[in-house]
Amino acid sequence: MSRNVIAMHGVTKRYGDVTALDGVTFALEENRIHGLLGRNGAGKTTAMQILTAQNFATAGTAEIFGERPYENARVLARTCFIRESLRYPDNYRVDHALRAAASVYPHWDAAFAEDLLGEFGLPRKRSCKKLSRGQQSAVGVVIGLASRAPLTFFDEPYLGLDAVARQLFYDRLLADYAEHPRTVVLSTHLIDEVSDLIEHVVLIDAGRVLIDAEAEDLRGRAVTVTGPVEAVERFARGHSELHREQLGGFLRLTLSGAVPSSSDGDLRFEPVSLQQLVVRTTQRNAAIRTDEGALS
Amino acid sequence: MNDDGRPLFVQIAEDIASAVVDGTYPEGTQVPSSNELAAFHRINPATAAKGLNQLVTQGVLQKRRGIGMFVAEGARARLLDSRREDFASQYIAPLVTEARKLGIDPEQLKKMIDVWGDER
Numbered sequence: 001m002s003r004n005v006i007a008m009h010g011v012t013k014r015y016g017d018v019t020a021l022d023g024v025t026f027a028l029e030e031n032r033i034h035g036l037l038g039r040n041g042a043g044k045t046t047a048m049q050i051l052t053a054q055n056f057a058t059a060g061t062a063e064i065f066g067e068r069p070y071e072n073a074r075v076l077a078r079t080c081f082i083r084e085s086l087r088y089p090d091n092y093r094v095d096h097a098l099r100a101a102a103s104v105y106p107h108w109d110a111a112f113a114e115d116l117l118g119e120f121g122l123p124r125k126r127s128c129k130k131l132s133r134g135q136q137s138a139v140g141v142v143i144g145l146a147s148r149a150p151l152t153f154f155d156e157p158y159l160g161l162d163a164v165a166r167q168l169f170y171d172r173l174l175a176d177y178a179e180h181p182r183t184v185v186l187s188t189h190l191i192d193e194v195s196d197l198i199e200h201v202v203l204i205d206a207g208r209v210l211i212d213a214e215a216e217d218l219r220g221r222a223v224t225v226t227g228p229v230e231a232v233e234r235f236a237r238g239h240s241e242l243h244r245e246q247l248g249g250f251l252r253l254t255l256s257g258a259v260p261s262s263s264d265g266d267l268r269f270e271p272v273s274l275q276q277l278v279v280r281t282t283q284r285n286a287a288i289r290t291d292e293g294a295l296s
Numbered sequence: 297m298n299d300d301g302r303p304l305f306v307q308i309a310e311d312i313a314s315a316v317v318d319g320t321y322p323e324g325t326q327v328p329s330s331n332e333l334a335a336f337h338r339i340n341p342a343t344a345a346k347g348l349n350q351l352v353t354q355g356v357l358q359k360r361r362g363i364g365m366f367v368a369e370g371a372r373a374r375l376l377d378s379r380r381e382d383f384a385s386q387y388i389a390p391l392v393t394e395a396r397k398l399g400i401d402p403e404q405l406k407k408m409i410d411v412w413g414d415e416r
Contacts, residue, residue, distance in 0.1 A: 033340060170338065178331040178341045196304065196339040216303050216343065 002029045003066075005151050005183045006051060011060035013046050013207075020046045022207035023060070028200065031181040033173075035198035035215070037191060037278055043207040044187045045083075048153050052081045064151060077106060080149035082140045084156040088128040095124045097139055098146075105147035112176070113146035119168055133160030141169050148180055155187045166190070170197060191275035203278055205285050215274065222272040222280070223260055226252040231266045242280040254280050304339055308347030313356060316367055317375050323367045327357060 006028040013021040021043045028034045038044050049055035050062045053069035065075045102108045120138040137159050203211035232251040243254035260269035315321050330345035351357040356371045395405045
């Protein structure tokens with residue numbers, strides 16, 4: 001039986017009259033890689049802060065390992081949160097940051113951290129404030145991986161990391177996760193890069209959960225169909241439309257829940273990537289919210 | 297992996313099945329583990345394991361506890377049988393549909409196939 005490491009139930013967070021989270025409910029199973037997706041300001045970081053006791057919910061309950069995280073050293077010691085911009089004390093060097101991490105995380109693997117330092121080309125004696133933006137992010141990635149925390153959050157850990165360093169991160173994450181299964185939450189905008197790594201997706205937009213599904217199920221969820229307007233319209237009947245583009249007599253629709261038909265040779269079908277599905281779903285949600293706003 | 301819209305675990309299973317059919321993995325040999333497949337294809341290990349388990353269910357692979365997955369006896373023959381069954385719907389149907397569109401009647405199509413076969 002797989003159990004949930006994270007459970008949010010009806011979590012709302014308000015800052016004055018701004019609602020950052022609006023009745024958010026989702027659960028994340030143990031020992032899987034989860035993708036927490038959404039636009040900037042969608043509420044992902046707020047959700048992760050509440051789960052790691054760095055922020056308080058206005059309403060609702062948040063639990064990790066079946067317990068409330070606030071002032072709960074037992075569950076927080078099993079949790080590692082790598083943020084977009086980690087800050088270290090001014091006099092800290094790279095090896096100081098690693099030593100501090102080693103004392104905080106019970107599952108810390110010093111040899112693994114050393115390997116990663118070399119692979120990311122991090123100078124261990126360099127002061128943290130003299131590191132480039134990418135190197136600072138790499139320190140966070142090294143700590144996140146070597147902590148081997150049973151629950152690890154990576155919140156946009158890549159600022160300044162180039163494509164080669166990001167690939168290194170994905171490869172090392174995958175290899176280490178295979179040997180040491182744990183629960184990983186990846187929050188990212190680079191959906192195409194992680195779509196094959198994540199097993200489960202939660203998409204948050206404007207403080208609400210839009211998608212909570214297995215990544216595998218989402219792969220076949222939408223299809224793009226292109227062809228003569230009439231044939232495409234005929235095919236689209238009864239399916240929910242995510243996106244529409246027209247050029248003269250040609251129409252391209254992104255449809256949810258439609259299965260490609262081989263009988264009509266005029267229609268061309270293309271799979272919709274997870275990234276495209278997320279973009280189209282978010283766009284449609286924005287359009288719906290605009291309509292609601294106009295009505296109220 | 298290629299995003300052709302099909303589930304990744306199905307693609308993993310088909311890759312290995314194809315390798316069994318073409319003799320890359322003869323019967324009785326060990327196939328890559330889910331972790332090896334995950335690292336090679338850069339996919340989640342659980343997805344790779346799902347692909348392997350599908351082949352176990354189909355009788356193509358056999359699990360040997362603590363050692364790994366091996367190609368089952370008779371796997372190649374079984375895969376060939378099922379692929380022959382699918383051949384008509386996967387290859388003949390689109391061929392006939394396209395031929396009809398181009399005004400090629402069934403007799404002409406048969407002749408073209410004969411000529412094609414002779415030339416090879």
